[in-house]
Amino acid sequence: MTLWQLVIKESRYQRLSFCLGILAVIVAVGVLVAVLTILRSHDLQTQKILALKEEEMEKEMSIMEDDYRKIMKILGFNLLILPEGQQLSDFYAEGYATKDMPEEYVERLSASNIMTIRHLLPSIEQKIRWPEQRMRTIILIGTRGEVPFTKRDPMEPILVAVPPENIVLGYELWKSLNLKVGDKIKLLGKDFKVSECHPQRGSKDDITAWIDLKQAQELVGKQGKINAILALKCHCLGNEIENVRKDIKNVLPNTQVIELASRVITRAEARDRAKETAEFVLVSEKNYRIKLRNEIEEFAAWFVPLIILGCIVWIGFLAFNNVRERKAEIGILSALGLRSKQILFVFLAKAVLLGIFGALIGCIAGFIVGLASGETVFNFETVRTLFNPFLFLVVMLTAPILAGVASWIPALIAAKQDPADILRNE
Amino acid sequence: MLFIKNLSKVFKGPKGIVQALESVSLSVKASEFVAVQGPSGSGKTTLLLSVGGLLVPSDGEVTVDNQNPYLMSPDNRAHFRASTIGFAFQQFYLVPYLSVLDNVLVPSLAFPQSIAIDRAKELINRFNLTDRIGHVPGELSTGERQRTAMARALLNNPKLLLADEPVGNLDNENANIVLSVLEEFASSSGAVLMVTHDNRAAKYAHKTLQLKNGKLL
Numbered sequence: 357m358t359l360w361q362l363v364i365k366e367s368r369y370q371r372l373s374f375c376l377g378i379l380a381v382i383v384a385v386g387v388l389v390a391v392l393t394i395l396r397s398h399d400l401q402t403q404k405i406l407a408l409k410e411e412e413m414e415k416e417m418s419i420m421e422d423d424y425r426k427i428m429k430i431l432g433f434n435l436l437i438l439p440e441g442q443q444l445s446d447f448y449a450e451g452y453a454t455k456d457m458p459e460e461y462v463e464r465l466s467a468s469n470i471m472t473i474r475h476l477l478p479s480i481e482q483k484i485r486w487p488e489q490r491m492r493t494i495i496l497i498g499t500r501g502e503v504p505f506t507k508r509d510p511m512e513p514i515l516v517a518v519p520p521e522n523i524v525l526g527y528e529l530w531k532s533l534n535l536k537v538g539d540k541i542k543l544l545g546k547d548f549k550v551s552e553c554h555p556q557r558g559s560k561d562d563i564t565a566w567i568d569l570k571q572a573q574e575l576v577g578k579q580g581k582i583n584a585i586l587a588l589k590c591h592c593l594g595n596e597i598e599n600v601r602k603d604i605k606n607v608l609p610n611t612q613v614i615e616l617a618s619r620v621i622t623r624a625e626a627r628d629r630a631k632e633t634a635e636f637v638l639v640s641e642k643n644y645r646i647k648l649r650n651e652i653e654e655f656a657a658w659f660v661p662l663i664i665l666g667c668i669v670w671i672g673f674l675a676f677n678n679v680r681e682r683k684a685e686i687g688i689l690s691a692l693g694l695r696s697k698q699i700l701f702v703f704l705a706k707a708v709l710l711g712i713f714g715a716l717i718g719c720i721a722g723f724i725v726g727l728a729s730g731e732t733v734f735n736f737e738t739v740r741t742l743f744n745p746f747l748f749l750v751v752m753l754t755a756p757i758l759a760g761v762a763s764w765i766p767a768l769i770a771a772k773q774d775p776a777d778i779l780r781n782e
Numbered sequence: 783m784l785f786i787k788n789l790s791k792v793f794k795g796p797k798g799i800v801q802a803l804e805s806v807s808l809s810v811k812a813s814e815f816v817a818v819q820g821p822s823g824s825g826k827t828t829l830l831l832s833v834g835g836l837l838v839p840s841d842g843e844v845t846v847d848n849q850n851p852y853l854m855s856p857d858n859r860a861h862f863r864a865s866t867i868g869f870a871f872q873q874f875y876l877v878p879y880l881s882v883l884d885n886v887l888v889p890s891l892a893f894p895q896s897i898a899i900d901r902a903k904e905l906i907n908r909f910n911l912t913d914r915i916g917h918v919p920g921e922l923s924t925g926e927r928q929r930t931a932m933a934r935a936l937l938n939n940p941k942l943l944l945a946d947e948p949v950g951n952l953d954n955e956n957a958n959i960v961l962s963v964l965e966e967f968a969s970s971s972g973a974v975l976m977v978t979h980d981n982r983a984a985k986y987a988h989k990t991l992q993l994k995n996g997k998l999l
């Protein structure tokens with residue numbers, strides 16, 4: 357017989373107290389492992405949720421982008437055809453083309469068989485002083501409405517022309533001059549009847565006056581000239597602006613084509629807005645998960661140490677009780693020649709045995725409880741990812757040591773007892 | 783083997799001072815079987831514990847195998863007890879969760895390398911306990927417990943055997959088994975000091991002393 361065998365035999369004999377001791381270790385280890393498993397499971401689930409959300413967002417974004425692409429396709433491009441020599445820097449600085457081109461260009465275009473362009477709007481535009489109104493600066497635009505394509509069925513015009521002798525006024529103009537529809541005014545010596553007053557647009561349109569193209573050409577001394585052709589709702593395969601450009605250049609080599617910014621901006625803005633929304637959703641989900649984790653962590657931060665401490669006290673109490681119950685045995689072992697170190701060993705070995713068994717069962721039980729009350733689904737994959745071999749190792753080492761520490765003082769008391777005292781008092 | 787000179791033991795308890803032993807002197811040689819007889823409370827157990835290195839005397843000298851156990855460190859004294867002295871206690875003090883065999887083997891725990899199992903089985907056989915070898919003390923009769931305790935005391939081949947009332951609670955048959963083994967042990971050059979209030983023991987002992995109120999008559 358060895359001391360280990362003695363310890364095992366005693367543990368088997370005192371089954372109940374040994375099981376209570378194991379239970380203490382199981383509870384301590386189990387709670388620790390369960391809580392850590394729940395936290396790990398939570399993190400795993402967070403990763404999963406966020407990955408899923410991100411994927412969903414990506415999908416939604418691409419759907420949205422596609423939707424916008426489709427909508428924009430229906431709307432088409434808006435193109436501006438400008439004279440070839442026009443410096444774009446001047447165009448952007450002034451807000452209109454300073455160079456001009458023959459009005460006949462629009463006829464050439466409408467007679468061509470370009471299928472990519474739908475609506476053609478030639479115009480002449482110029483910043484002028486209004487002599488009859490204290491020389492105030494206005495923008496004068498002459499239009500002739502839409503020019504129909506000769507080789508196609510006529511379409512519903514999307515813009516109507518301003519009839520001769522009529523004038524359409526922007527908001528600032530009619531408001532400050534106190535004009536209304538039907539009033540008569542003079543512009544550069546000519547008489548006009550106000551046919552329409554636009555509401556406020558918040559752009560240069562508010563200081564713009566629209567009149568008939570021919571009249572405008574005469575007023576600014578540019579007969580037969582225009583400085584821009586607006587091509588609306590242009591379409592082409594794949595929405596490639598380059599193809600439209602090429603088509604127009606073929607018919608009108610002395611021009612340049614620019615795409616009006618609106619479409620590009622709309623698309624980009626829509627995309628940004630969608631992304632922002634999606635990101636907000638993602639961030640708030642993430643924050644919610646972090647908050648949830650912090651709550652679990654906060655709870656665990658006092659709960660787990662409390663349980664472990666409680667279990668250490670519990671083991672200490674059991675060990676103390678064990679020493680008290682085994683007084684006679686300690687006395688006899690000592691009387692028969694066992695050294696105090698060996699007596700100490702008998703009690704500490706029991707604690708270590710208790711720690712090993714308890715830790716093993718506690719690890720398994722805690723892991724199962726953690727899995728069951730965690731958020732992840734129970735399958736081989738999650739079991740494999742959630743199982744933490746490092747934690748297992750640490751617990752398997754720490755639990756027997758802590759159980760030993762808890763039993764240390766009672767064991768020391770046992771080892772230091774005088775055998776005669778014990779035997780006489782029995 | 784054993785020399786006691788002017789051994790006194792005074793207990794100072796809450797109920798006053800008790801003079802359990804008063805200037806006791808005696809000696810036991812190897813191969814000698816000495817019995818000390820006396821009524822209950824006369825100081826017999828106190829004498830045995832003092833001789834066995836378990837109870838520090840108030841005064842006087844104890845020499846076992848030419849050594850004074852009370853001059854040793856507690857661990858050395860424990861080792862000395864294990865190797866030199868065999869104990870059979872009045873209340874047996876068997877370990878409740880160990881079988882007869884394991885109980886007999888307990889003294890071998892003091893010598894981690896010793897393989898005492900053959901010796902243990904031989905002793906168990908000598909005390910007629912072979913068919914009880916796997917039983918725990920709770921399942922044994924008083925006689926069987928006493929014999930187990932005797933076997934345990936003899937396991938390490940001690941030079942001095944101390945027996946406290948080894949036949950006090952036994953019937954004649956059991957008493958004869960125990961006493962004849964003690965006699966046999968003495969004849970094989972062991973020293974035996976037995977204390978008892980029982981008259982049956984006297985006819986096995988080589989020498990019988992009377993103890994009364996802590997004093998040898």
Ligand SMILES: Nc1ncnc2c1ncn2[C@@H]1O[C@H](COP(=O)(O)OP(=O)(O)O)[C@@H](O)[C@H]1O
Nearest residue numbers: 780793795800802821822823824825826827828
């Ligand atoms: N630890 C002790 N404290 C106080 N008195 C004791 C103690 N042990 C024994 N005694 C007393 O010493 C006397 C002798 O006791 P003991 O040696 O047990 O007698 P015996 O074994 O002959 O019956 C008794 O009066 C007993 O009450």
Ligand SMILES: [Mg+2]
Nearest residue numbers: 826827828872
């Ligand atoms: Mg007694």
